[in-house]
Amino acid sequence: MNKDSQMRAAINQKLIEMGERERLKELLRAKLVECGWKDQMKAQCKDVIREKGLEHVTVEDLVVEITPKGRALVPDSVKKELLQRIRASLAQHSTL
């Protein structure tokens, strides 16, 4: 594992321990609903299901098709805010 992934793993661990990861997930969920991302993704999923056929589609099909689109469509403002919150949480915790 290179240094980057080591750091990510360490941050992830810390956030889970603090219980902060769950809270950040909730914040992210609310933001993504608010900016319409969730609705966009829902529509994309419906498209994939229609394309593959309801009887044959698997979760994997959906994951493969919409993950790249989903990642691309997250607004920069949301990314920025999450990043700020993560920084703030980690900074807060390191003083304890």
Add this chain to the structure above:
Amino acid sequence: LISKRKPQLLPAGCSHVNAYKVDNWRPNLRVIYQCFVWSGSAETRRRKAKSCICHMCGAHLNRLHSCLYCVFFGCFTKKHIHEHAKNKRHNLAIDLLYGGIYCFVCQDYIYDKDMEQIAKEEQRKAWKLQGVGEKYSTWEPTKRELDLLRHNPKRRKMTTNCTIGLRGLINLGNTCFMNCIVQALTHTPLLRDFFLSDRHKCEMQSNSCLVCEMSQLFQEFYSGHRSPHIPFRLLHLVWTHARHLAGYEQQDAHEFLIAALDVLHRHCKGDTTNDNGKKANNPNHCNCIIDQIFTGGLQSDVTCQVCHGVSTTIDPFWDISLDLPGSSTPFWPLSPGGDGGTVNGESHLSGATTLTDCLRRFTRPEHLGSSAKIKCGGCHSYQESTKQLTMKKLPIVACFHLKRFEHSAKLRRKITTYVSFPLELDMTPFMASRWASTNYLPPGLYVLVRYALFAVVNHQGTLESGHYTSFIRQHKDQWFKCDDAIITKASIKDVLDSEGYLLFYHKQFLEYE
């Protein structure tokens, strides 16, 4: 390539789980959920943080899955869990992010009813431990509801242009004050949902239950009839229960709103139950739909200027009445075009007063003066003090009443000062405690305390002869002007440029208690 020969998807999941569902499988599965999927306690979180990494590559991302048959974590994206499944013939794994069960034989996530049940329970438990409480879960029909749906196959499709829910109201003689309020109430989403799902169980013996009449009104509005409705029964019931509003003269729409909410609240007795399902006898601790939607808590802090002791009281409110500049009570001058104007995106046309200005004034500390000394519990004597009002509990629907009608001893007049109000309102600056540490918000959860405008009641004319109309919001971004029997499409600009007398805002994100 690989032919996806999928066995028939039964409601009970796939047949391959049957090999797993033996012996002590339930508590085992619960432990997996508690430790590795939804870790509620600090201890389980620590364990999860340390041990949830792929046994083959050490990654914590890549859709980590846990084998259900042994202690093995493998990432899905790199197919490490697939290798394990093949080698060990352990064909079930659980997604540590979402808790879904994957069957390697079916090559898809499967939904076994028993396992789903356990998953739901464990998730709720973890949420409770984290202080998150209940969260939104999609509606699943009960058996009775399924029967009802099957026996009543007719469906109404709500397209973006359909006008169901819109209906004019005949003016029965200066009853426009009532018509406006009815329009606002029938377009209050939560109230509409309550009545359209038949939640009112009437306990009144006579035919004079206003809640039943309200229910009827919703039926009329959502019937699809386009002819205006004649609300004579509603008017009669209002005259019966709110004598002060009887008669054919023009009344104040705000007074009517409060009277209507009061009667509805009183008549909701049959619907109020406390946590144990028993009937709540205390009229002040009601949990009826009116209280749930409209009741907020206003905190009043009186600070003694000598000992700085604070005396706090909290009173329920259904609306906030705001003084306007130009009235005989002095309006605290706020710098026009200053930072206040851009807080809620209101237009600050050359120093026009904004709703935010009015709210700032409402919640500012006020020095009570030497002629209004309060008895201080700390000093045991009368002292000068400051008083401040803030919102302790925000209602789901916030109604702001701009005090345009002045009825002082010397004059009776209407204040027509333009007050600009926003489409979206952030209530945080006016709350008693800034962010999370009140009783009503789970600690640490970032709640968006935002409100959206959905109805505006306007008054045209003078105190002596005037007319009420309203704007209501339909389908998220469509607005309509309701002028008694006449409904016309309106633009957002029409709404925001109007004078504004009663402003109705709806909370955008709802939390469960």
